[in-house]
Amino acid sequence: MKMTGNIKYNEHIDYYFRHVESGHIVASKEVKQLVAYLKKKLDDEKDLIHIDHEEIEKAIKSIEKYFPFRLIPWQKFITAFVVGMTYKKDGSLVFNEFFLMMGRGAGKNGFIAALSFYLISRQKIRNYDVAIVATSEKQAKTSFMDVWEALDSHWRKLEKKFRRTLKVIGFKKTKSKLEYFTNNAKTKDGLRPGCIIFDEVHAYEDEENIKVFTSALGKVPRARRFYITTDGNIRGGFLDQMKEEAKMVLNGEIKGSRLFPFICKLDDPEEVHDFSKWEKANPSIMYFPHLKLEMETEYRNMEHRKSAKLEFMTKRMNIPSQDAYDLVAEWEKILAATKHKFPEFKRSACIGSIDYSDTQDFAVVGLYFKLGKKKYFKQHTFINHKSLL
Known part of the structure; x- marks a missing residue:
């Protein structure tokens, strides 16, 4: 070179x-x-x-x-x-x-x-x-x-x-x-x-x-x-x-x-369907033909193997896959929710609880605290916006 x-x-x-x-x-x-x-x-x-x-x-x-x-x-x-x-x-x-x-x-x-x-x-x-x-x-x-x-x-x-x-x-x-x-x-x-x-x-x-x-x-x-x-x-x-x-x-x-x-990662999950974009996630793929062939095989397995999709997107494409039927909420939304903290309960013992049937229904989460002799329960109900469609 x-x-x-x-x-x-x-x-x-x-x-x-x-x-x-x-x-x-x-x-x-x-x-x-x-x-x-x-x-x-x-x-x-x-x-x-x-x-x-x-x-x-x-x-x-x-x-x-x-x-x-x-x-x-x-x-x-x-x-x-x-x-x-x-x-x-x-x-x-x-x-x-x-x-x-x-x-x-x-x-x-x-x-x-x-x-x-x-x-x-x-x-x-x-x-x-x-x-x-x-x-x-x-x-x-x-x-x-x-x-x-x-x-x-x-x-x-x-x-x-x-x-x-x-x-x-x-x-x-x-x-x-x-x-x-x-x-x-x-x-x-x-x-x-x-x-x-x-x-x-x-x-x-x-x-x-x-x-x-x-x-x-x-x-x-x-x-x-x-x-x-x-x-x-x-x-x-x-x-x-x-x-x-x-x-x-x-x-x-x-x-x-x-x-x-x-x-090195895909810029968008949809790019996984364009083989020419795979180099974004794997900068060696153009030099390793056997790797490219194996990845193409794994890609085709994604169509009928759910676990293969999760693995392929996360490990091969560096895009952690999020399935609507596996998650209550996308990680970015969960992370945003943590910005609303309860400083008065800092370092207090807590029991977390969650109650939901699937992500197309209501989901309820609760935090149970004990502060001194008093007990507190912080509760929130989520409705997945996709269930309204």
């Missing part, structure tokens, strides 16, 4: 910018916003930011040398911002948080494994440990094992540089290591990481465990956080918080943020 003409920012950054803006890369609204946001930032701060083109190329070549794949445009684009962009004044990272949300099968685990390999071995920062965290051991091991297998394929050449077990991979020269942890790992208290990767953050109901891990950052320079995920079914959890923060960053509502939000 060689540029023609002058390079304004970087070969891989310019390529991605140009192809998104021209429509050659079919991108989500959020990715288009990101391109505009990044261009403005790079232009406004051009005298403050240093782009290390050699480091970017070194990272890409190293990854492609040892991993069984070549990086595709979106991966090279993100790599440039991860490894090659610092502020001239203090050498700090322009972006130190990366939120990557894309459809299942896009290769985000393989990509994050490749970046982990670079960070512990080619970055040349001593004791720059990388921790991969997930809510299950199986998921936490996914990217770790990708690195392990890449090393295994070249072990005769690399055994003098690395040490490895099925729990830890270490680079001898920098004394940096890669480990994986489950969400409730007891060993996390002694962490001194340079980078923490949270895998499938849609499974986190809140930020509490994430805070425990990130509180260990700052002991080595150039700390990074990665949040990689598809969408999920937990509403109001950590993922929704990240999506809201990303929206505010892209809209310019948060100044000085170092969050890089790369959100």
Whole structure:
């Protein structure tokens, strides 16, 4: 992938910018916003930011040398911002948080494994440990094992540089290591990481465990956080918080943020019926023909399998499906209703109750509080507007 003409920012950054803006890369609204946001930032701060083109190329070549794949445009684009962009004044990272949300099968685990390999071995920062965290051991091991297998394929050449077990991979020269942890790992208290990767953050109901891990950052320079995920079914959890923060960053509502939000999703649920729009949710689909074939098969199954539709829309298209017969109200309306709170009952014990037959009928919810010796019941009745049609 060689540029023609002058390079304004970087070969891989310019390529991605140009192809998104021209429509050659079919991108989500959020990715288009990101391109505009990044261009403005790079232009406004051009005298403050240093782009290390050699480091970017070194990272890409190293990854492609040892991993069984070549990086595709979106991966090279993100790599440039991860490894090659610092502020001239203090050498700090322009972006130190990366939120990557894309459809299942896009290769985000393989990509994050490749970046982990670079960070512990080619970055040349001593004791720059990388921790991969997930809510299950199986998921936490996914990217770790990708690195392990890449090393295994070249072990005769690399055994003098690395040490490895099925729990830890270490680079001898920098004394940096890669480990994986489950969400409730007891060993996390002694962490001194340079980078923490949270895998499938849609499974986190809140930020509490994430805070425990990130509180260990700052002991080595150039700390990074990665949040990689598809969408999920937990509403109001950590993922929704990240999506809201990303929206505010892209809209310019948060100044000085170092969050890089790369959100791939359909702009509208109806776009699922247009195969040419699937690239919005999965930026790798044009490079993975077997993935495209599997997704087409799943799409056809949606017609007669309700569970397949929910899974496909949520995990493949990053549009959580909402069925009128499953929900009392759409999530946006539920979220809006929470703005009306009862401050007098803050921290009081509460029993919640709901009584409804189906969403085509009345639905009643109630909150039962005890405050001192008095008892209170807050009740509300809903009528689904669709039942009036």
